[in-house]
Amino acid sequence: MGIAEYCNDSEGWGPTSHQRADLTPCVENTILHGLPALIAILSMTHTAMVMWKKGKPHNLGRTNIIYWPTQILMLGSAAALAARAALLKSGGNSYAPATMFSTIVMMLAWLSAIGLNYFQHQQDIRSNNQIAALYLFTLIASAINIRTMTLLDQTNQDQFKAFIAFFAINILGLIFEAWPRGRTQVQKNSSAGRYAKANLFSRLTFHYLQPVITAGFKNPLAAKDIEGMVPDRIKTQYSHDLLNNNWQAKVAKAKAKGEKPSLFTTVLGTYGWSWVPIMVFRIGASTLTYVQPQLLDELLAFIRSYQTPNPEPVALGIILAFGMFFASLLNSFFMAQYFQSAMNVGIEARTALIAMIYRKSLKLTSAAKQKSTAGEINNHMSVDAERWPDAITFLPMLISIPYEIAIAIWMLYRQISWSVFVGLGTIIVLLPVQGIIAKFFMKAKSAKLEAMDQRIRLMNEVITGVKIVKLYGWEDSFMERIRVYRHREVKTLRKIGIVFSFLSIMFQSVPMLVALVSFAVYATHGGPNYGPGDITPQRVFVSISLFNLLSSPIGMLSHIIAEVIGVTVATRRMQAFLLAPEISEETTESIKTLPEDPSVPLVEIKDGVFAWETEGPEVETEKEKKAREKAEAKKYKLLEKEAKKAGKPAPEKEVPVEKNYGPTLTDINLTIPRGNLTAVVGRVGQGKTSLLNAIIGDMYRRQGSVKIYGRMAYVAQQAWIVNATVKDNIVFGNEFNQERYDHILMASGLLPDIAMLPAGDQTEIGERGINLSGGQKQRVSLARAAYENADVYLFDDPLSAVDAHVDQHLWQHLIGPNGLLKDKTRVLVTHAIHHLEQVDQIVVIKDGKISETGQYDALMAAQDSFYQLISDYSVNQGKKRKEKKKSDEDASGSSQEDDEDDSTQDGDEKDPKAAGTSGNKDDKLVSEEKMVQGSVSWEVYNIYAKAASYRWSAIVAVVFVLGQAFQIGTNIWLNHWSSESTAALATGTELHPIGYYLGIYGAIIFCSMIMNVVSVYVAMVLAAIRASTRLHDSLLAKMLRLPMAFFDTTPLGRIVNRFSSDVFSIDELLPWTFIQVFICGTTVLGTIIVIATTTPIFLVVVPPLMVLYLIIQAYYIRSSRALKRIDSVSKSPIYQHFSETLSGVTTIRALGANQRFIADNAAKADVAANAYYSWIVSNRWLQIRLESLGAIIVLAAALFVVLSRNSLSSGNVGLALSYALSVTQSITWMVRSTCDLQNQLVAVERIEEYARKNPEAPAETDVALPENWPQAGHVEFRNYSTRYREGLDLVIKNISFEVQPAEKVGIVGRTGAGKSSLTLALFRIIEAANSHWAKSSHNEKDLDSDPAKEDAIVDLEKINVEEDGGSIWIDGVDISTVGLKYLRQHLAIIPQDPTLFVGTVRENLDPFDELEDADLWEALERAHLKEHISSLAGGLSFKVSQNGDNFSVGQRSLICLARALLRKTKVLILDEATAAVDVETDELIQKTIRKEFKDRTILTIAHRIKTVMDSDKILVLEKGRVEEYESPQILLQRPDSLFYSLAQQAGEIKDSDE
Secondary structure (H helix, E strand, O other): OOHHHHHOOOOOOOOEOOOOOOEOHHHHHHHHHHHHHHHHHHHHHHHHHHHHHHOOOOOOOOOHHHHHHHHHHHHHHHHHHHHHHHHHHHOHHHOOHHHHHHHHHHHHHHHHHHHHHHHHHHHOOOOOHHHHHHHHHHHHHHHHHHHHHHHOOOOOOHHHHHHHHHHHHHHHHHHHHHOOOOOOHHHHHOOOOHHHHOOHHHHHHOHHHHHHHHHHHHOOOOHHHHOOOOOHHHOHHHHHHHHHHHHHHHHHHHHHHOOOOOHHHHHHHHOHHHHHHHHHHHHHHHHHHHHHHHHHHHHHHHHHHHHOOOOOOHHHHHHHHHHHHHHHHHHHHHHHHHHHHHHHHHHHHHHHHHHHHHHHHOOEOHHHHHHOOHHHHHHHHHHHOOHHHHHHHHOOHHHHHHHHHHHHHHHHHHHHOOHHHHHHHHHHHHHHHHHHHHHHHHHHHHHHHHHHHHHHHHHHHHHHOHHHHHHHOOHHHHHHHHHHHHHHHHHHHHHHHHHHHHHHHHHHHHHHHHHHHHHHHHHHHOOHHHOOOOOOHHHHHHHHHHHHHHHHHHHHHHHHHHHHHHHHHHHHHHHHHHOOOEOOOOOOEEEOOOOOOOOOOOEEEEEEEEEOOOOOOOOOOHHHHHHHHHHHHHHHHHHHHHHHHOOOOOOOOOOOOOOOOOOOEEEEEEEEOOOOEEEEEOOOOOOHHHHHHHHHOOOEEEEEEEEEEOOEEEEOOOOOOOOOEHHHHHHOOOOOOHHHHHHHHHHOOOHHHHHHOOOHHHOEOOHHHOOOOHHHHHHHHHHHHHHOOOOEEEEEOHHHHOOHHHHHHHHHHHHOOOOOOOOOEEEEEOOOHHHHHHOOEEEEEEOOEEEEEEOHHHHHHHOOHHHHHHHHHOOOOOHHHHHHHOOHHHHOOOOHHHHHHHOOOOOOOOOHHHHOOOOOOOOOOOOOOOOOOOOOOHHHHHHHHHHHOHHHHHHHHHHHHHHHHHHHHHHHHHHHHHHHHHHHHHHOOOOOOHHHHHHHHHHHHHHHHHHHHHHHHHHHHHHHHHHHHHHHHHHHHHHOOOOHHHHHHOOHHHHHHHHHHHHHHHHHHHHHHHHHHHHHHHHHHHHHHHHHHHOHHHHHOHHHHHHHHHHHHHHHHHHHHHHHHHHHHHHHHHHHHHHHHHHOHHHHHHOOOHHHHHHHHHHHHHHHHHHHHHHHHHHHHHHHHHHHHHHHHHHHHHHHHHHOOOOOOHHHHHHHHHHHHHHHHHHHHHHHHHHHHHHHHHHHHHHHHHHOOOOOOOOOOOOOOOOOOOOOOOEEEEEEEEOOOOOOOOOEEEEEEEEOOOOEEEEEEOOOOOHHHHHHHHOOOOOEOOOHHHHHOOOOOOOOOOHHHHHHHHHHHHOOOOOOOOEEEEOOEEHHHOOHHHHHHOOEEEOOOOOOOOEEHHHHHOOOOOOOHHHHHHHHHHOOOHHHHHHOOOHHHOEEOHHHOOOOHHHHHHHHHHHHHHOOOOEEEEEOOOOOOOHHHHHHHHHHHHHHOOOOEEEEEOOOHHHHOOOOEEEEEEOOEEEEEEOHHHHHOOOOOHHHHHHHHOOOOOOOOO
């Protein structure tokens, strides 16, 4: 059968009819009906087969009210088509086989739909996409077909009536199929999210977000309103497994080949099939974009036909107008689906990468951790992984852009022949420039991110150690250091801005340049035989609309290149991190079950050699070495430049130091039997903690073997606490057992503390245990370990953080031979020599080796170093021997009251209520993060404009308007030129030479280009950088001046989020968004002016359309803003949880809690993905609605043109329509950009929120102080009272005492007595109660999002204690009148937590660089550290790692002592300064203090009563009041004194019976 027989029609195949403006019936039947039906049959049959074989019923019931009607209507459709086929056949041979083919194929399609619908209702909770699509295609094709049959007078045929019946049944069927099922029982009972429940139409139009948008319009949205939005495959569990499995396979493959795997290609390859729909949508959208100029060309030809004797039929004009409308509409649907599909893959990649980074951080070796600090790893999550969602929308454009350019050139070639290639030459000439710029961007981006890493790292440290920074008065030094990194960032940003402004010539002006060159060549040589070409309006405006379309892909190139570079650099950084060395699981042989033979030791180390580093440096290739040397030279050059600018001497060149790769522990042989209590003793820095780490498996095992039986628990030397309730910290994810829990609380001496806490064990502990004292934190750690019910316990000196009483209690009830853990295997690192007689085995460590091991008696008999230690430092030998012989009953026989009494003797206690909360049971210490509600106020715009300076802001606006004016000028001039040349052709007289037109055209383009450069330069380089610098600096300055109470109640992650994500937004995203708003705003304004002047009738449509746009924007913006805020807030918990994990990673690993923390991270990442996804979908929701309105504008403009066809010149029509085509995009972009702008301004709002907090008292005052104050060191407290924050109870109540110059005072007391509070008061970390500064520095909580709690807080703030808070005087000066900086720098403290910062040892001792090296060495010598520091690579230049992890806790304490020695001040405070050092070193330090500080006033808080025995006076505090204040000799003569009982328990009073 030939085509003629197949069509059996006078019009033939076509595809368009020569008799009317339409397609031929043959094409309609075959292509519009037959082809979709064939595809439907194949896909529906395949899906039904898969569901039949592999599907599972959802068992939620069936919605019969939808199921039966849809089945009956589909059967009806098939029956109507069968009837039509029969009627066609009965009509004889007059029917066309094409019609019969389409009828039968459609009938089969509907029959196959019935089977699929059965399985769909059984196994899925939503309507089927294929059935919905079949309805859609069938209805559109049928409508076209019915119109054709009507035009061909077939309406009286029976087959036509059967077809109408089919059409009617289809409409009914579609209504049932598309009916929302949200209220059906099936969807109500299903736990699936909104997306999973949405049908095809809802997904295409993003209507499933409608309830959220509506809710957001009425009330501010909260996180719970958008729960379950995200599809399952984007969640961590699925996305991580998919990407991580691929990555591990790639790593293994690359390792085998000796190559490096690429994370970038792995991410791209992982989502292989997901790229197919993305590319289909993208190419579809690109194609549809170019259909419009083609239709414009036809429309202009239609208009021109009215100036000839044979005008075209009006129907053609209307069809063309609707053609433009549908092309525009379909384009927007394709674009929206493209963006959403790409974004889904992007969010999936982001979620997977965050999970991979988190899991990797749990496995890093110690050496790798030193290279990747918490700040850097945080940046991998908050900045690097964040690049993927944006980048994935740009990557497919690398394929679609060449495609779009090719189409545009082909269409332009048809308009202006070969001249277009000359224009194209200008693009090709500019390509190498692109390459150079891309290379520059790559480097600049890396430099910017590196500086940002350093800044965030430092910021992280400063906020973590903010108390120390304040105590030492080091704010200025750290601010200066942070500003150095910030300056580097800004410098790079400025370079990027300058290059971008010149780049804008290429991207905003290239299309105009191409148009100029092309028209110039065409006008002079583009005609036949290289003569002048005819410049007609049709040619000019079709070409212009094509050049405008060309501007989009060319303009996007820079953005795409920037994005691809950005994501490549970011992925490279993540790749380096993911390839960092991991701790080997094989280091320790861990057997989780206990051996059957009880004599088998549970811990056994044979011939162990352990190190923190690998055996030697990594082998560098010649290439890597050159790259490193180049980077180092560049870094030195930068430092030199910065030093010169700051007026400082050039820094010394870093001498490459030989790293010590030697082992930390050698020749370790150790066996610990079941139930044995082993004590590990030795001096500071000898390797005690390293031994425990070797057992856990945290070190490199170079030789020997480690074997452990049973489950393990570990208590770190510095207690690690999670931001959760006390109970959660202790139970730590295990099953809860009340009896066991109560027993453990008693044994760890926590009962009295819990009784004092505001909400008992439900009290929330702040980040880093901020509202607990050191002793309480340590006891919570011990309780957690005890609750684990492990077999092997590793205790790293937990007793050093507690007082003598508590030490005794913990020994008796928990750790010691009669304690709760007496049957467990225990390894205890300790400096408490008074317990050694009661342990089963003692291990003495010296210089990384076990020097002695054995029982107490054997070691004493050997009379080696251990004997020396005991005889020199133990007051009561023998007393403990008797105790050991006492029975269990005796040991635990003391009354519960005694226990409680004992257990509260922590020396360093903060009143738990103090830093905690009021007595309100529900009160939380850390409030939920504040989320502003409602619109971003004009105030925020004003803040940004002010930061950028009003002058620059105004100039930016003016320059953009001028730029747009010149751009419109080019088109108006072309209109003028084409109209004159058309007239000249008609009359045969030339008004002006071509040079005249081209000259003016060129001049306008040149001015436009200049304006482009100036506008971007002013916006990006002058205004935006000034704004981001001002905003960052104001935040930083305020952050370091905020009172300590703010840091107690604000999680670290929340503050870091401001400095990372929010500052990044202001640096890089906000300027772009502003530029887009200006460009779109001026374009829209210009467009309306042009259309209004050419077709004034169009103005009728403008007001209603503007109102519609504004309504949609107002309706959308409320929800969008709230969603953006929810997105911003949802990220903080990820960073906070991450910081927490990193600080406790050893504990997590030892307790085997990895999986639980991974699950926590996944849950938080899913919440963030859900928030981000919801915000992205809201953008698509807006896009579809706005672009549909845009399509209506095109339709209106085109219809007005058709209606006014007789009165318009084709020049004006061209001008109006080419603008109407671009206006839809411009208006959509403008509304999108203004919404984006509001969303990006949330970052400014969040930064401003912190920048407006109330600071503490001024750093400097104008009070005249005596010269060299304080000269004597006379300290006096006068009726002094204080509290931690406004509205809390007093922690020190009306105390008065006096310390004479050079007097040594020891401060002791029970838990919550107020000892540490006293030292904080001296430094004015807390202010006198009810004083001016206490009130004015008080800040509201980060506005708690739960309004119910606000009333409780308000009530609290009404509490007023009548009494005045009193004052503290030093040398006759009231310290509340002294500037904080001067005060803190003229007092010295050795704090309880020895904090070191990343940097060199020199920077840690002397951050202001004021002292000579000789002074530093002298201080280190007096602190007994000179020998150790000089043995390190680089000496004073030795790099301290994060948190000082490459020094032991004892060594850190000694560095803090050296700091105090360097401060020649008259008042020194020692807050548990020697708790973490051994007794020998303690003795040496006390000697140093007595000698070096003999003429200074010293206040000492101590656990070891021995430390304060030689004080001039002892101050005993009880519940915030002075209980006793006498010399120790007098107090020891009074057996009823509190001090006497403390000394007795500490074994400092010789027993009378000895």
